Amino acid sequence: MDMQTSLLDRLFDAGHLIDTGIDGLYGRGGGFEAVITGFERLIDAHAPADAKPEVIRFPPGMNRAHFEGSGYMKSFPQLAGTVHSFCGCELDHMNLLQCMAEGEDWTQGQQATDVVLTPAACYPLYPVIARRGPLPEGGGLFDLQSYCFRHEPSKDPARMQLFRMREFVRMGTPEDVMAFRADWMERGQKLIEAVGLDPELDTANDPFFGRAGKMMGNSQREQKLKFELLIPVTSQANKTACLSFNYHQDHFGHTWGLSTADGETAHTACVGFGLERIALALFARHGLDTDAWPASIREALWG
Ligand code: AMP
Ligand code: ZN
Secondary structure (H helix, E strand, C coil): CCHHHHHHHHHHHHCCEEEEEECCEEEECHHHHHHHHHHHHHHHHHCCCCCCCEEECCCCEEEHHHHHHHCHHHHCCCCCCEEEECCCCHHHHHHHHHHHHCCCCCCCCCEEEEEEECCCCCCCHHHHHHCCCCCCCCCEEEEEEEEEECCCCCCCCCCCCEEEEEEEEEEECHHHHHHHHHHHHHHHHHHHHHCCCCCEEEECCCCCCHHHHHHHHHHHHHCCCEEEEEECCCCCCCCEEEEEEEEEECHHHHHHCCECCCCCECEEEEEEEEHHHHHHHHHHHHCCCHHHCCHHHHHHHHC
């Protein structure tokens, strides 16, 4: 049995994750949720006191037109999840039930709805902020959290299909958003150290699809548009990306017509916390029994 499977099995046995029969789709136990709640409070405590972001919570589905406009299908078609529904007549319904009863594919007639699953917490944000008109003086700062879907079934407990991402998003001038990202790269490391984990900052790239995608990934890395904080979860050697720091340049500003108070195309950046991955890193480091975690860690999370 490999390391990853054994951590997953131990998480099931401890009741931290609940097996649904689908890789990467798990229920969460109370102890697991308490770690996430505690860590989110710690994120709030480590955020700059004067920042005052606008708090917005979107559901884990987004407007399909906004998803299409974002260009996600150009870059990551392999990860996207769309919501389909039955829209047929009674005869179609009878055929569907018959297919189901015979163990045949009953999904062929399902039709796309106007909802797709949110791929990253910040995707629903840009078009709705752009709709408000130009950003106020000083730009915008937002606090988001959402379940996100990525079709990447895996036995690695750190690679889920539905997981939560907490994000802060900054919109404004290139200088402002770069300063925001640099600030969070430092704060993120301190935050992770405060719970007894060893973070390693590295440049990174997103898993762009196909051969052209390889070039996009290389270019993203060369331009240092994405950094990640890597933390051991299932392996000391192959660490897991638990926080991401992304600079989108004017991609979303341009896509959605988002502008600064001066009428320039807005630049954007986001910092994303993979909440399940951070909880898993804590369980891997401190053990599955949170009552037995070092007092300093318990104090930091729940003190
Ligand atoms: P990304 O948009 O890929 O940078 O993702 C933001 C954060 O979400 C990452 O830093 C991870 O911590 C987390 N994350 C990404 N993919 C997954 C996944 N499949 N399962 C759990 N967490 C993930
Ligand atoms: Zn983001």
